[in-house]
Amino acid sequence: MIVKRSLTLIILHLVTSLVFFVPPIQSKLSHTSLLEQICRQSPHYHLCVMTLRSSIDHRSKEDIAGFARLTLEIVNANASTTLENIQKVYVKTGDPKLKEALKYCLVSYNVIVKEHLREALNAMNEGDYKVVEQKAYVAIMEAGSCNNKVKNLAIPPLRDTNRYVQNLCAITMSIVNKLNQPYQPISTT
Ligand SMILES: *[C@@H]1O[C@H](CO)[C@@H](O)[C@H](O)[C@H]1NC(C)=O
Numbered sequence: 001m002i003v004k005r006s007l008t009l010i011i012l013h014l015v016t017s018l019v020f021f022v023p024p025i026q027s028k029l030s031h032t033s034l035l036e037q038i039c040r041q042s043p044h045y046h047l048c049v050m051t052l053r054s055s056i057d058h059r060s061k062e063d064i065a066g067f068a069r070l071t072l073e074i075v076n077a078n079a080s081t082t083l084e085n086i087q088k089v090y091v092k093t094g095d096p097k098l099k100e101a102l103k104y105c106l107v108s109y110n111v112i113v114k115e116h117l118r119e120a121l122n123a124m125n126e127g128d129y130k131v132v133e134q135k136a137y138v139a140i141m142e143a144g145s146c147n148n149k150v151k152n153l154a155i156p157p158l159r160d161t162n163r164y165v166q167n168l169c170a171i172t173m174s175i176v177n178k179l180n181q182p183y184q185p186i187s188t189t
Contacts, residue, residue, distance in 0.1 A: 034063070043170045065124070080113050083112075090102040101149040120139070140165075144162070
């Protein structure tokens with residue numbers, strides 16, 4: 001009986017040691033907290049956590065710049081497919097009101113994808129985070145102007161997408177903003 005109990009204790013002890021002290025698990029935990037820290041300071045905590053958590057894989061660099069790049073890549077993928085979808089509906093629709101609004105959004109998404117996000121990703125590669133922040137900002141404005149044209153029309157998916165693009169760009173801005181803060185060396189005098 002006593003032997004059995006101490007055996008249980010030993011096993012329990014082993015299990016807890018495994019859970020808490022195996023290095024890969026530990027490093028995973030600290031990455032999670034960087035992610036949470038970053039997202040907590042972003043304007044859309046849940047979207048930020050959900051988006052980054054579900055997209056991190058072995059290729060992603062789990063540092064601040066890596067998170068910024070990931071959000072940009074995700075919003076870029078969504079906006080690129082959205083652009084293709086708008087094109088398809090634009091060609092097909094016989095509704096003149098819808099067509100006019102879509103024409104407007106076609107211009108917006110064309111600029112978002114082919115200029116703003118492309119330039120933001122290039123700037124990300126060059127470590128020019130100020131430009132990343134500016135491009136994410138103009139992408140938000142552009143999604144807003146598309147939304148002004150569709151907000152009274154019965155195409156809710158595009159409204160959701162506009163909001164999504166705006167929110168993810170706002171998250172990107174808050175992340176790169178951390179990289180823009182100047183490094184302040186400790187005074188030695
Ligand atoms: C983009 O994201 C929005 C919001 O999650 C979603 O509704 C939409 O289907 C996405 N578009 C594409 C093309 O994935």
